[in-house]
Amino acid sequence: MSNFKIYGVPLSRAYRTLWMANELGLDYENVPIHFADGSAKTPEYLAVNPNGRIPAIDDDGFKLWESMAINLYLAKKHDSDLLPKTMEDEAQAIQWSFWAITEVEKPALAVLLHRFFLPEDQRDSKLADEGEQQLQKPLAVLNQRLATTGYLVGPTFTVADLNVASVLSWARMGRVDLAGFPHVEQWLAGCLKRPAAVKARPKTMAK
Numbered sequence: 001m002s003n004f005k006i007y008g009v010p011l012s013r014a015y016r017t018l019w020m021a022n023e024l025g026l027d028y029e030n031v032p033i034h035f036a037d038g039s040a041k042t043p044e045y046l047a048v049n050p051n052g053r054i055p056a057i058d059d060d061g062f063k064l065w066e067s068m069a070i071n072l073y074l075a076k077k078h079d080s081d082l083l084p085k086t087m088e089d090e091a092q093a094i095q096w097s098f099w100a101i102t103e104v105e106k107p108a109l110a111v112l113l114h115r116f117f118l119p120e121d122q123r124d125s126k127l128a129d130e131g132e133q134q135l136q137k138p139l140a141v142l143n144q145r146l147a148t149t150g151y152l153v154g155p156t157f158t159v160a161d162l163n164v165a166s167v168l169s170w171a172r173m174g175r176v177d178l179a180g181f182p183h184v185e186q187w188l189a190g191c192l193k194r195p196a197a198v199k200a201r202p203k204t205m206a207k
């Protein structure tokens with residue numbers, strides 16, 4: 001049994017953590033806490049994450065929650081190439097991670113829920129379309145960035161790419177039209193087919 005635990009089923013934001021752990025080649029135990037079956041609200045789990053949400057980790061007694069913070073911590077702890085090395089580049093990785101959560105996640109979730117995740121009779125196409133509309137501005141910002149650099153920080157894949165691509169995977173599952181954002185389309189496809197990302201994917205959705 002590993003002394004590094006990742007709490008959360010792959011069909012959740014825990015996918016982000018699992019992807020990172022796979023990139024780093026870490027030995028981990030994936031504890032299948034689910035967001036919808038009450039297991040995230042037990043006293044035992046609330047002692048790990050008092051918010052009752054997934055993901056969270058227990059790294060040899062050190063408990064941490066919030067998916068972006070977990071990935072930044074893991075990249076830094078393992079002194080990986082996934083963490084940009086200068087202070088400025090590291091700050092940019094943090095910037096893009098915050099940006100994914102504040103500018104992209106909410107509309108991407110609306111699209112995911114109302115085109116993919118919810119049972120058909122609970123979907124509202126208006127909410128999905130509004131989500132896609134709200135994504136246009138951040139997608140343009142991302143497209144412009146990728147046009148000049150290929151990746152978000154410097155010339156190689158880093159935690160910034162992982163964090164942003166994992167959030168944008170929802171937009172892809174929700175069939176957001178990326179044709180107007182060719183750099184995003186190419187970059188996202190490349191990120192999501194990395195072996196570590198494929199390994200992290202929920203088995204029911206593997207394709």
Ligand SMILES: N[C@@H](CCC(=O)N[C@@H](CS)C(=O)NCC(=O)O)C(=O)O
Binds near residue numbers: 011052066
């Ligand atoms: N900002 C948090 C959000 C975590 C979150 O909302 N996770 C969902 C599953 S993807 C959850 O646990 N939902 C259960 C609930 O809100 O009660 C993060 O990025 O880790």
